Amino acid sequence: MSSDLHAAPWWQQGVIYQIYPRSFQDSNADGIGDLRGIISRLDYLNDGTEKSLGVDAIWLSPCYPSPMSDFGYDISDYTDIDPLFGTLQDFHELLQEAHRRGIKVIMDLVINHTSDQHPWFIESRASKASDKRDWYIWHAGNKGKPPNNWFAGFELKSAWWRDETTQEFYLATFTRHQPEVNWRNAQLKEAMFAVIRFWLEMGVDGYRMDTVNWYLKDELWRNNPWHLQLNPPDLQRHIYDRNRPETHGLCRDIRRLLDSYSERMLVGEIFCDDARLAAEYYGKSDELHLAFNFAFLFQPWSAKHFHHKIVEWENLLPTGCWPNYTLSNHDQPRHYTRYAQGTWSEPRARVAAALLLTLRGTPFLYYGEEIGMANRHIARRELQDPMGKKLWPLLPGRDGARTPMQWDSSPHGGFSFAKPWLPLNPDYPVKNVVGQAGDAQSLFSFYRRLLWLRKKTPALLLGEYRSFATTPHDFLAYQRSYNGESVSVLLNFTRRRLRIHLPQLPTGRVLLSTHRGEGEKVDTAHMELQAYEVLLLA
Numbered sequence: 001m002s003s004d005l006h007a008a009p010w011w012q013q014g015v016i017y018q019i020y021p022r023s024f025q026d027s028n029a030d031g032i033g034d035l036r037g038i039i040s041r042l043d044y045l046n047d048g049t050e051k052s053l054g055v056d057a058i059w060l061s062p063c064y065p066s067p068m069s070d071f072g073y074d075i076s077d078y079t080d081i082d083p084l085f086g087t088l089q090d091f092h093e094l095l096q097e098a099h100r101r102g103i104k105v106i107m108d109l110v111i112n113h114t115s116d117q118h119p120w121f122i123e124s125r126a127s128k129a130s131d132k133r134d135w136y137i138w139h140a141g142n143k144g145k146p147p148n149n150w151f152a153g154f155e156l157k158s159a160w161w162r163d164e165t166t167q168e169f170y171l172a173t174f175t176r177h178q179p180e181v182n183w184r185n186a187q188l189k190e191a192m193f194a195v196i197r198f199w200l201e202m203g204v205d206g207y208r209m210d211t212v213n214w215y216l217k218d219e220l221w222r223n224n225p226w227h228l229q230l231n232p233p234d235l236q237r238h239i240y241d242r243n244r245p246e247t248h249g250l251c252r253d254i255r256r257l258l259d260s261y262s263e264r265m266l267v268g269e270i271f272c273d274d275a276r277l278a279a280e281y282y283g284k285s286d287e288l289h290l291a292f293n294f295a296f297l298f299q300p301w302s303a304k305h306f307h308h309k310i311v312e313w314e315n316l317l318p319t320g321c322w323p324n325y326t327l328s329n330h331d332q333p334r335h336y337t338r339y340a341q342g343t344w345s346e347p348r349a350r351v352a353a354a355l356l357l358t359l360r361g362t363p364f365l366y367y368g369e370e371i372g373m374a375n376r377h378i379a380r381r382e383l384q385d386p387m388g389k390k391l392w393p394l395l396p397g398r399d400g401a402r403t404p405m406q407w408d409s410s411p412h413g414g415f416s417f418a419k420p421w422l423p424l425n426p427d428y429p430v431k432n433v434v435g436q437a438g439d440a441q442s443l444f445s446f447y448r449r450l451l452w453l454r455k456k457t458p459a460l461l462l463g464e465y466r467s468f469a470t471t472p473h474d475f476l477a478y479q480r481s482y483n484g485e486s487v488s489v490l491l492n493f494t495r496r497r498l499r500i501h502l503p504q505l506p507t508g509r510v511l512l513s514t515h516r517g518e519g520e521k522v523d524t525a526h527m528e529l530q531a532y533e534v535l536l537l538a
């Protein structure tokens with residue numbers, strides 16, 4: 001391997017796998033996934049051989065103590081583990097066991113808000129004179145009314161909640177149980193920075209930062225303009241309650257703190273539909289290492305749309321900054337279902353996987369996508385997600401993307417010996433890890449091949465991206481090049497056979513394909529792509 005390859009940080013070369021701890025593996029038969037469950041599945045993720053999936057890092061959605069009003073995104077103690085998930089000792093062991101396998105561990109950092117049960121908030125709400133009053137965002141309101149039109153998306157109500165004790169309003173823009181902290185208060189900042197240090201000292205490799213563009217709010221409390229938007233759904237332009245320019249200063253401070261440790265990384269959620277806004281959080285390579293690019297979560301199945309989003313992102317990123325891509329996460333319907341089309345659903349999932357894993361940038365996988373887990377319809381009586389409950393039947397909520405991992409065909413899918421907290425997808429007896437791991441033609445085997453091929457192919461890890469736009473746009477063709485070596489990627493987004501004429505691409509041999517044998521010669525000037533064919537040529 002070349003020295004550049006060694007110089008590139010792990011989070012540029014690695015594939016990051018998101019685990020929703022409640023749903024990955026239960027170890028003590030209470031129907032809820034936990035840390036010991038995750039430890040028992042680390043070999044599945046990467047045991048150093050090509051039998052395992054081959055991911056390089058895991059991101060754990062929150063597992064801190066929490067009343068679980070928003071399933072852990074409401075934290076009541078930042079420096080411990082919720083008993084549902086285990087103990088701090090279990091976490092130590094998870095970290096050790098992951099590191100022993102070369103798997104990095106990223107924690108979820110939820111520092112825009114705490115739980116209303118956090119001792120800081122309990123103290124803050126106790127009296128206007130409390131030392132911690134100013135640690136949260138309080139407002140006297142206007143003649144008994146909230147100070148402005150800011151909105152709580154999970155409650156469909158004002159984001160200002162009047163508190164009995166002092167008759168003032170606190171701000172909470174998710175559920176009412178997630179009061180937002182005041183980052184302009186120096187003591188709060190110090191306390192949060194101590195939290196960030198706590199896990200870094202323990203050895204975690206970085207953070208996925210929740211709702212970064214929420215951190216600071218308008219000091220004049222101005223109204224947001226109303227604006228109806230469907231995908232993603234929203235009612236306002238968030239000029240004043242989010243996306244404040246001051247947030248960048250805070251990101252730089254957090255980055256400096258991270259940089260005082262070696263090889264740690266920050267990936268931040270900038271929830272918005274504007275890639276430009278997300279790109280700004282890379283700063284001058286002095287803010288987040290990665291700002292999530294959520295474009296693919298909201299993409300129709302179309303080579304043209306994907307092409308535009310990739311080119312837009314490549315062009316927006318400041319020089320020296322590294323892209324990233326995500327197809328699914330715990331907040332959106334799984335992409336297998338978003339792109340489902342009868343018997344073509346799985347071929348589409350292969351095209352999507354090949355795209356995610358061959359673009360220039362860090363891929364984020366969501367647990368279960370490697371076996372094609374589908375979004376499950378959740379009946380109203382089974383809903384758990386606070387947003388799902390509130391918005392039913394208008395919007396489906398997020399439970400459908402959080403169902404238990406489908407390990408095998410035994411009762412409860414090998415996830416638990418007890419009834420799981422959310423029902424499994426009924427397809428688990430036929431769609432599960434055990435069934436697919438033993439089948440060389442399965443989607444899981446395809447992911448596994450792609451992941452291991454990536455690892456040994458510098459052009460796929462770090463290569464430049466050059467696209468060959470096509471008209472009509474029904475397939476994608478691009479090349480990744482590194483140190484004089486190139487890999488060409490061709491992806492047919494249709495069920496039609498396509499006659500291809502791309503003399504710009506060199507004739508090559510098959511590295512990996514859904515339809516052809518490895519090593520087969522392909523002439524890119526005159527060839528046909530089969531329905532939903534994935535073709536990687538070297």
Ligand code: NOJ
Nearest residue numbers: 070073110174210211331
């Ligand atoms: C974004 C997280 O991804 C989501 O799950 C959570 O509900 C909100 N932030 C609030 O923390």
Ligand code: CA
Nearest residue numbers: 026028032034
């Ligand atoms: Ca458990």
